[in-house]
């Protein structure tokens with residue numbers, strides 16, 4: 165490693181920063197080439213500090229040295245200890261996501277140049293044609309690129325902030341709250357960190373709003389929002405869900421007593437007077453509290469338990485109510501060792517099955533594919549839903565054999581029909597934990613090869629949570645799978661933390677709108693607008709939009725009217741045992757499926 169400071173006299177124009185030297189890293193295993201580039205840099209019109217790395221290893225050491233920063237990296241591809249391009253992820257992830265990286269290679273071709281740009285390099289230089297002017301121009305390009313990226317990032321951050329916060333109080337909104345809650349549930353499962361969810365509804369707020377006007381109401385909401393925020397810890401989340409409803413996530417609350425004490429504190433904070441326009445305004449609050457893990461680990465269940473308790477508080481004398489435990493949660497099932505043993509045996513015996521739900525092109529009613537959905541019933545542990553089964557599998561070492569069995573069974577069955585039903589695909593659900601397994605990609609590729617299936621006929625469905633949990637890792641896995649031509653789908657779109665950002669980040673082929681937006685779409689103007697937006701977005705991005713949960717012909721007709729290309733749901737077919745699929749296909753293909761006459765469907769209520 166060699167360090168040299170190159171200083172240039174005053175008079176430097178267009179200097180990216182005249183105060184600070186420009187920190188440049190050259191990665192090249194050829195001493196002569198490094199020297200030459202260093203010399204050319206010396207002739208650039210800026211103060212430049214160069215560090216040199218003669219190998220990948222040295223470059224990594226430099227990148228990982230604490231406090232290091234580089235404004236530009238010049239990168240050779242062929243290094244003695246590997247491909248220079250492998251340095252792109254560490255540079256972007258560990259050093260600076262916006263660092264301009266300029267490729268410098270011995271042999272230039274249009275293909276290499278195009279590949280470099282595709283890989284995220286900002287510029288491409290060939291060693292034979294290097295000159296001080298070219299080097300300076302590439303740095304300038306790089307700096308401009310960095311500025312654009314930063315501006316974009318900032319705009320994006322603002323947009324994201326807006327989409328995740330309530331404009332009136334600037335508190336997190338429902339979406340962000342739900343995301344934090346989902347993460348808290350995951351942490352609680354993993355390491356037993358207990359927490360409490362509080363639903364807060366203001367009392368007498370409507371009276372203030374009605375008698376003194378919205379401005380007064382707004383001041384009350386803002387003041388209470390600020391008060392709650394400033395009296396709770398940084399780790400806690402205070403969100404406004406809408407109207408006069410707040411939700412609070414309190415970390416590390418393990419006991420009923422601690423939760424009730426916090427409830428009292430919050431009530432008192434809310435009851436303190438609010439000053440507005442020389443008036444003193446008073447509101448009260450009804451609180452519902454749900455504890456995790458006592459009430460399980462499911463975000464929606466916790467929220468609805470807290471919500472029910474809050475309604476109980478509103479109706480009763482006690483202004484703070486605690487949600488009671490429900491028997492239906494799967495924690496009990498999880499604790500049962502015998503269930504895990506039975507499940508392990510079922511996997512070993514291949515006694516787990518997958519049902520197939522057809523997916524159609526809505527307008528023509530042509531079958532375009534099938535989604536495989538797991539089915540298993542233990543002998544004596546009661547009913548287990550697929551979601552519960554997946555949660556149990558995910559938390560146990562059975563995840564590996566389960567994934568292998570899933571791929572083998574589903575792809576094996578698809579292999580037996582793929583020739584008979586050309587133009588169809590098979591969709592497999594992949595959970596976050598499965599994606600995390602190092603062997604996942606090999607398992608998928610292995611199964612595809614064994615069963616001789618064209619990879620483009622396989623769609624992997626990932627939920628947004630799986631993408632958020634480990635974005636960098638998810639990206640690596642997804643990129644590998646895409647390189648092998650598999651198709652990817654985002655499942656349950658809109659149900660959890662929805663960000664359009666990863667539509668750009670992860671190249672996906674399909675989006676499945678969560679069925680909660682479909683099932684009531686004939687009655688909700690909001691859901692219809694959302695579907696329309698997604699139709700336009702997907703259309704322009706070349707992504708197939710799939711509606712899930714189509715339960716009747718009216719919904720199918722409306723979706724066609726809104727431009728949604730494909731869908732699945734009980735109204736088309738329930739998930740079927742594989743043996744029943746052939747019969748269903750025959751019947752479906754020999755029946756007409758006219759679109760019912762319901763257009764246009766007026767929103768029955770503009771419910772959100």
Ligand code: C2E
Pocket residue numbers: 521536537538549550551554570592593594595625655656679712713714715732733734735739
């Ligand atoms: P999902 O991926 O969103 O699958 C769609 C679910 O909606 C299925 O529930 C399906 O039976 C149900 N469904 C389909 N059409 C309709 C409809 O018109 N109305 C209603 N109300 N429901 C409909 P299911 O089979 O209970 O599966 C639940 C979830 O379990 C799946 O949700 C998926 O997340 C997970 N899952 C199922 N099989 C697997 C698997 O093999 N691997 C993984 N990782 N997850 C799986």
Ligand code: CA
Pocket residue numbers: 535593625655
């Ligand atoms: Ca799915």
Ligand code: CA
Pocket residue numbers: 655656676678679712
């Ligand atoms: Ca889904």
